[in-house]
Each structure stands twice: as C-alpha cells, then as structure tokens.
Amino acid sequence: MRETPAELEELQRLLDASLSRSTTHLRSIVAERTTTAERLTRILTGMCVLTLSTVTAKGEPRVSAVDGHFLHGKWHFGTARTAAKARHLAARPAASAAHLRGEELGVFTHGTVEILNPRGGEPAADWPYLLAYFKDTYGEDAFDWDGEVVFYRLHPHWMAVYAPDDGKLTAG
Numbered sequence: 001m002r003e004t005p006a007e008l009e010e011l012q013r014l015l016d017a018s019l020s021r022s023t024t025h026l027r028s029i030v031a032e033r034t035t036t037a038e039r040l041t042r043i044l045t046g047m048c049v050l051t052l053s054t055v056t057a058k059g060e061p062r063v064s065a066v067d068g069h070f071l072h073g074k075w076h077f078g079t080a081r082t083a084a085k086a087r088h089l090a091a092r093p094a095a096s097a098a099h100l101r102g103e104e105l106g107v108f109t110h111g112t113v114e115i116l117n118p119r120g121g122e123p124a125a126d127w128p129y130l131l132a133y134f135k136d137t138y139g140e141d142a143f144d145w146d147g148e149v150v151f152y153r154l155h156p157h158w159m160a161v162y163a164p165d166d167g168k169l170t171a172g
Contacts, residue, residue: 008041026160034161034163039170041073052097054084055088069137074153074154075156076116080149093114095154096111104163108162117145
C-alpha cells in the first residue's frame with residue numbers, strides 16, 4: 001500500500017459520493033457488497049488488467065486493455081505513443097476503466113486522464129518516482145521510456161467497487 005492517510009481519505013470520500021449519487025439499481029447491487037478505500041488499496045496491488053474505454057473523433061466508443069497500476073488512489077497505465085487510444089486521449093481526455101476478477105471483484109472508474117510524460121513537454125512532478133516504479137515492474141530496458149510509451153494517470157470523478165467478499169481478495 002503506497003497511499004498516504006490523506007489519499008485514503010480522499011479515495012473513501014470518492015467511493016462514498018459515487019455510490020450515493022448512483023442509480024437505485026446500482027446501489028441495490030453494490031451497497032452491501034463493496035469495500036473500503038484502505039482494503040481496496042490492499043487488493044489492487046501490482047499490475048491489474050484494465051478494460052479502458054475511449055472515444056473517437058466521431059463520438060464512437062472504443063474499448064481496449066491496458067496494464068493498470070493503482071497507485072496513490074488512482075489508476076496509472078501506459079500505451080504506445082502510436083496507439084489509437086493515445087490519439088483519442090490526447091484529443092478527448094475523458095476515459096472509463098474497469099478491472100474485473102470474475103464475480104469476485106469489479107472496480108469501475110470514470111474520469112479524466114493526465115499525460116505523465118508528454119513528448120516535448122514538462123513531465124508530471126512525480127514522474128521520476130513513477131518511472132522508477134514502472135522500470136522496476138517491467139525492467140529497465142523494456143521500452144524506450146522517453147519515445148516509445150506514454151503513461152497516464154486517470155483522475156476519477158466517479159468510482160464504484162463490487163466486492164461481495166473482500167476477505168477472499170486480501171489477507172490485510
């Protein structure tokens with residue numbers, strides 16, 4: 001768990017607010033089958049496959065998969081700079097992501113992405129920390145880290161978690 005107490009509080013407020021403004025239908029499914037921010041950060045460790053949804057210039061939805069990393073209460077992911085999703089996110093930074101583990105876990109997020117390592121631009125302030133994390137995860141020589149890949153942080157404005165038995169998902 002990498003989150004600070006303030007980040008955990010912010011995540012818990014987001015989870016609570018998201019559920020409170022969700023539809024009756026969603027609340028009937030999730031309300032008694034969710035988890036806390038602290039437990040969620042213990043569940044979402046390492047690489048988690050995300051289903052990522054972006055939008056084309058014509059307003060058509062597109063879905064693909066990315067390696068997701070839940071760090072400091074937010075999803076982080078990368079892709080090739082030449083990928084269609086990179087073009088979509090550069091023009092329209094709204095995105096949705098879902099991480100599913102069978103019927104045991106569903107984490108659903110809507111938000112706006114921030115480019116962490118823009119080509120020719122100023123990287124995010126925490127990019128050196130994140131780059132070290134990604135290099136540790138994938139290997140120092142896995143990519144041309146400056147030119148080949150672009151990384152994003154998804155700033156959520158809505159997040160819901162379905163975890164009917166979160167005790168099965170973590171020992172913490």
